[in-house]
Amino acid sequence: MDPVAFVAVALAAVLHAAWNILLKTAGDPLRTATAGVLAASAILVPIVAIGWLVLRPAIPAEAWAIGLFSERAYCRFLCPLGGVLALLDRLHLLNLLKRRPECGSPCHLCERGCPVRAIEPTGKIVTSECFQCLDCQVEYYDETRCPPLVRATKLRGEPMPVGIPVKHV
Numbered sequence: 001m002d003p004v005a006f007v008a009v010a011l012a013a014v015l016h017a018a019w020n021i022l023l024k025t026a027g028d029p030l031r032t033a034t035a036g037v038l039a040a041s042a043i044l045v046p047i048v049a050i051g052w053l054v055l056r057p058a059i060p061a062e063a064w065a066i067g068l069f070s071e072r073a074y075c076r077f078l079c080p081l082g083g084v085l086a087l088l089d090r091l092h093l094l095n096l097l098k099r100r101p102e103c104g105s106p107c108h109l110c111e112r113g114c115p116v117r118a119i120e121p122t123g124k125i126v127t128s129e130c131f132q133c134l135d136c137q138v139e140y141y142d143e144t145r146c147p148p149l150v151r152a153t154k155l156r157g158e159p160m161p162v163g164i165p166v167k168h169v
Contacts, residue, residue: 005080012081013088020132024096071115072131086128097125097132098140102148109145110136 019036026032066073075082103110104123111119114136118129125136143149 009080009084013084016081016085016132017088023134071117075131076116076129089127089130095127097127097130097137099123099125100140100148103140107147109147110139113139 022036023029023032066077070076100107102123104119104121107123108121111117111121111123115133116129116131118126118131119136120126139146141149143153
């Protein structure tokens, strides 16, 4: 592999990991994500665009066809960053994606909602396939959709939240 491409992929892997850690530990993830996207747009997009023009691979028509039927096909099957992240993921020390004992049996809500099918029928997340999109975590903490949380809310006798409360100023 070309050393320049290797350094670019390694840098992208480190930035991806740092971004995920930043979002998961931030007090307000939406504000953090907005600031991060704006900063990345101003700084990283021109760098990535130049790198893509220099290093872009020739993508055959079959790969484009696979992309029509598979979620994030390029990221999953062709992108070298995806391969590096899958290898590095085998070394992870912390599992930050939360799961309940009910996940997978009887509940399959997160499994059905995963865009890349990285959750097994048993409820276990296959971290080498996971893109850290956090869709499963949105379901995990949603008191109106997650069956164990809905059941717990009903047992406590609290009214079910119907939406996001709006404060009028």
